[in-house]
Amino acid sequence: MKTLLKGGYVVGFNGKEHEIIKDGVVVFERDRVEFVGKEYSQPVDKTIDAKGCLVSPGFIDTHFHSGINASDYLLSDANKLDYFASNYLAHGAPTREGAKHAHLKDVDVGQRFSLIHVLKSGVTTTLDIGGTGMNPEPYVTMVDEVGIRCYAGPSYKNVSFFQDGDGRLEYDWNDGRGSEGLKHAVEFAKKFNGACNGRMNTMLFPGHVDSCTPALLKDTRKAAKEIGVRVQIHATINLFEFHTVMQRERCTPIELLQKIGFLDPEVSLSHCIFISGHSWLSYPYGDDLKIIADSGASVAYSPLKYLKLGIVMESFDKYLKAGINMGIGTDTFPKDIISDMRYASIASKVAEKSFVAGHPRDVFNAATLGGAKLVGRDDIGRLQKGAKADITIINLKDIAFGAVRDPIKSLVETAVSRDVRTVIVDGETLVDNGKYLRLNEDELLEKVQAKGEQVWDSVPKWHWTGKSVDEVVPPAFKIK
Numbered sequence: 001m002k003t004l005l006k007g008g009y010v011v012g013f014n015g016k017e018h019e020i021i022k023d024g025v026v027v028f029e030r031d032r033v034e035f036v037g038k039e040y041s042q043p044v045d046k047t048i049d050a051k052g053c054l055v056s057p058g059f060i061d062t063h064f065h066s067g068i069n070a071s072d073y074l075l076s077d078a079n080k081l082d083y084f085a086s087n088y089l090a091h092g093a094p095t096r097e098g099a100k101h102a103h104l105k106d107v108d109v110g111q112r113f114s115l116i117h118v119l120k121s122g123v124t125t126t127l128d129i130g131g132t133g134m135n136p137e138p139y140v141t142m143v144d145e146v147g148i149r150c151y152a153g154p155s156y157k158n159v160s161f162f163q164d165g166d167g168r169l170e171y172d173w174n175d176g177r178g179s180e181g182l183k184h185a186v187e188f189a190k191k192f193n194g195a196c197n198g199r200m201n202t203m204l205f206p207g208h209v210d211s212c213t214p215a216l217l218k219d220t221r222k223a224a225k226e227i228g229v230r231v232q233i234h235a236t237i238n239l240f241e242f243h244t245v246m247q248r249e250r251c252t253p254i255e256l257l258q259k260i261g262f263l264d265p266e267v268s269l270s271h272c273i274f275i276s277g278h279s280w281l282s283y284p285y286g287d288d289l290k291i292i293a294d295s296g297a298s299v300a301y302s303p304l305k306y307l308k309l310g311i312v313m314e315s316f317d318k319y320l321k322a323g324i325n326m327g328i329g330t331d332t333f334p335k336d337i338i339s340d341m342r343y344a345s346i347a348s349k350v351a352e353k354s355f356v357a358g359h360p361r362d363v364f365n366a367a368t369l370g371g372a373k374l375v376g377r378d379d380i381g382r383l384q385k386g387a388k389a390d391i392t393i394i395n396l397k398d399i400a401f402g403a404v405r406d407p408i409k410s411l412v413e414t415a416v417s418r419d420v421r422t423v424i425v426d427g428e429t430l431v432d433n434g435k436y437l438r439l440n441e442d443e444l445l446e447k448v449q450a451k452g453e454q455v456w457d458s459v460p461k462w463h464w465t466g467k468s469v470d471e472v473v474p475p476a477f478k479i480k
């Protein structure tokens with residue numbers, strides 16, 4: 001069936017860069033874009049009126065965890081001052097005894113919800129780090145049912161993180177845990193690459209620079225090259241990691257990755273905030289930025305996660321100028337990639353102390369072309385003949401937007417996920433009129449609320465204080 005999207009502003013790709021086609025059309029048939037331009041005179045089976053809308057390539061979320069959703073992230077207020085805003089370690093590391101009660105993955109409700117939640121913000125491709133867990137079949141089936149395009153794989157590391165009864169962080173090392181995890185990840189990658197009718201691709205996701213041994217990281221690169229998949233690792237994500245690596249290896253995390261031959265264009269670094277020269281480090285030595293740029297590795301930047309902690313990348317513009325390919329990730333909650341474009345833009349202005357930094361063009365490129373380059377593809381993140389029919393339509397005709405001159409500026413400065421009208425993945429319409437079509441949203445929300453209550457009730461079982469969720473993270477006002 002041939003479908004024509006008509007009107008609004010079409011973000012076309014001219015082979016080099018995006019360009020805006022006013023009152024343009026996009027034609028797609030099955031999973032491929034057939035035509036992008038001003039007018040299409042051949043017969044079509046269906047016409048979708050997109051007047052007043054931005055017709056955009058679907059966004060690519062380069063850092064996402066389906067296993068961590070609303071209920072977990074409402075616990076993420078940094079409440080341990082001695083952890084220096086070390087995000088997940090402060091709120092997420094359980095006691096040894098309580099570990100089995102913490103952060104339980106729930107494919108059918110929690111993970112399904114997360115994927116639909118991010119899809120509805122216009123994301124058509126997401127990198128789901130560690131979402132598969134140890135029992136991947138139900139996960140793969142669920143991704144297939146949701147309909148999103150997904151780069152997936154289990155996460156693995158040598159370390160398990162725990163907190164003792166006084167809230168001290170413990171690194172529990174185990175060499176076997178790392179190599180077993182890699183073996184399992186390679187098996188997953190081989191078995192499921194191309195699953196879900198080609199919508200699932202696999203990657204290797206070693207945990208973090210401080211939670212994996214250099215030997216495990218070297219084995220990861222070797223295995224990834226052998227089976228032909230890409231790699232993403234959390235790198236320079238918090239001060240604990242920076243200081244642990246500095247103490248252990250006598251160099252920065254980025255220098256360590258370079259030293260062991262880990263960095264190249266098939267690798268992406270999640271977050272990559274605390275590089276040499278960042279103002280929180282008081283470490284103005286070396287040149288991590290140049291190391292990353294010279295290696296060709298990409299960075300997956302999730303600005304909201306850090307803004308919530310009072311931290312900014314220093315800066316998005318500087319990384320771009322150094323020649324680093326940048327992607328945008330959603331990571332925390334809410335997972336709204338349009339808002340994350342805006343956060344990336346504003347954080348860059350603040351870091352640079354410059355109102356011309358964080359240009360809407362650059363953050364939009366990161367959420368489309370940058371994400372595509374990060375996974376090594378030239379058929380997503382753009383609308384041109386032959387590209388995948390992954391399309392997001394955002395309604396700009398609303399009092400919230402007022403008069404529109406530059407639709408990308410309007411998108412980045414004003415839009416949120418609730419302005420997304422239609423999401424098409426592989427030629428299939430998954431969201432229309434702002435509603436996910438493959439299940440009843442109200443029923444899903446009821447299940448999500450019930451799961452959230454369960455997660456919050458379990459907090460005393462695994463949290464080092466043994467206290468209730470309301471004591472650990474008090475609500476804004478007393479709830480009667």
Ligand SMILES: [Zn+2]
Pocket residue numbers: 063065129234270331
């Ligand atoms: Zn992450």
